[in-house]
Amino acid sequence: MRVDLFDFHLPPERIADRPASPRDAARLLHVAADGALSDRAVLDLPALLSPGDVLVLNDTRVIPARLFARVGQGRVELMLHRRVAPDAWWAFARPAKKLKPGTALAIAEDLSATCVETGEGGEVLVRFDRAGADLMAALQAHGHVPLPPYIKRADDARDRADYQTIHARTDGAVAAPTAGLHMTERLFAALDARGVRRVTVTLHVGAGTFLPVKADDTDDHRMHVEDGTVSAEAAATINAARAAGGRVVAVGTTALRVLESAAAPDGTLAAFSGGTDLFITPGDRVRAVDRLMTNFHLPKSTLFMLVSAFSGLETMRAAYAHAIAAGYRFYSYGDACLLDRRAESDGA
Structure with a gap:
């Protein structure tokens, strides 16, 4: 596909320089499978999920890279x-x-x-x-904390905590899995009370995440390899939840990519450990994930291409236009959205 199809204008004042405080005070845009938009808050996440759903978090830990x-x-x-x-x-x-x-x-x-x-x-x-x-x-x-290049300041002591999820366990990332930055113990307790299960996977996010797509066509872009793990226990928990009618909710594009790297054609998961350069664009079928919580991404980025594959390009263009007009905060320290996977017949 043409890369310029994924371009949009973002006013510089929409780029977040610091995270919301507390973390779960961020806004959440719910994008339904039919494209309907609903302005919510991250604290509403438990109400948007159902008992039996499983939340999949990336437990990679950012190093001063x-x-x-x-x-x-x-x-x-x-x-x-x-x-x-x-x-x-x-x-x-x-x-x-x-x-x-x-x-x-x-x-x-x-x-x-x-x-x-x-x-x-x-x-x-x-x-x-x-x-x-x-x-x-x-x-x-x-x-130094590897803040992304669109944050136009030096890192400081606050970033050592701010740019790390509370569930980070495994050293190796050089960029944060930013959707996970919204998680708090208060939110986890509410999810537990709702009957939503939580499992962790690992994908060590690389700096290639921030590299611009310089090719004119997505077929010509090379993804950098990132190392990931899905344990046999995590795979079994997710498979059982889905078999019982629960939905798999990936927190972040990194969690989605490692799950898709571990998925069979029917969406069932097996243990996985190794490198992945999976590049998901419209036309690719997401097999293992039903809903995606993610931040707002850069124009013409591989991540905006991924969410466009997940929910539909026109749906995401409309959602981002709404978010910009409504004052949502963008990128790593910004607000989030909860995306429902588009129906298979919806196209790009």
Whole structure:
């Protein structure tokens, strides 16, 4: 499909710089399967779900993945995006032209790395002078919260908490699964009281999430690989809920993508562990998820393409136009929407 079909104008003042406080005070736009729109609040989520539904959350934990290093007399910014060994990560470098295999990077007095390989689009493979838990501790000490580029300020101490879900458990993401940022213990308690089950999966969100789609056609765009896991227990719980008539509600496009990576053609799930570069666009059938809670996404982004596949392109264009006119807050720290999956006969 033509990428420009997914373009829209967003006034800059609609981009959220900080999250709602408390988190569950954010607004929620319900987009029904027939395209009907309803202005709600995140705290209304339990009332919009039914007993027996299962909420699927991504438990990845964001690491301080933005680093600044000295290369000779110059300075390079690294955005880690995929771990390939206990001491090695692929990263996006700026400016990448300063790096070649063997280049030393001085990040701090007690942390250094070496460029091992260079790739396309500013990608470099860097190997650190330590591994595993020691490397994670060094990143906590010297790294910065990897705020997306549309937030035009430096990260600060508040972001260490704000840009992390309360259910984060597994280190590895370099971008937050932002729909999950709306979750609170108060909301979880209300969901429990409603009879909605909760399970977790893992997809370590990569910085490729924020890369613009530069191709003119979606067929020509390359997705970066992200690593994910669906446990056998989570798969069994979701399969049982669906067999009993419950709906699968993915919290975030990342949860949806890892579920779809684990799904059979009939939508049943099996255990999954590995990399996925799944790119969902209109015309693709979503098999394992019935409803999607997600934030508002960038124009011409792979995420807006995904929600357009889920609910229909014209439906989502209308929903976003309504959200802009109604003053919803967009992107990572913004408000959310609850999408019902379109009927199979609805087309794009």
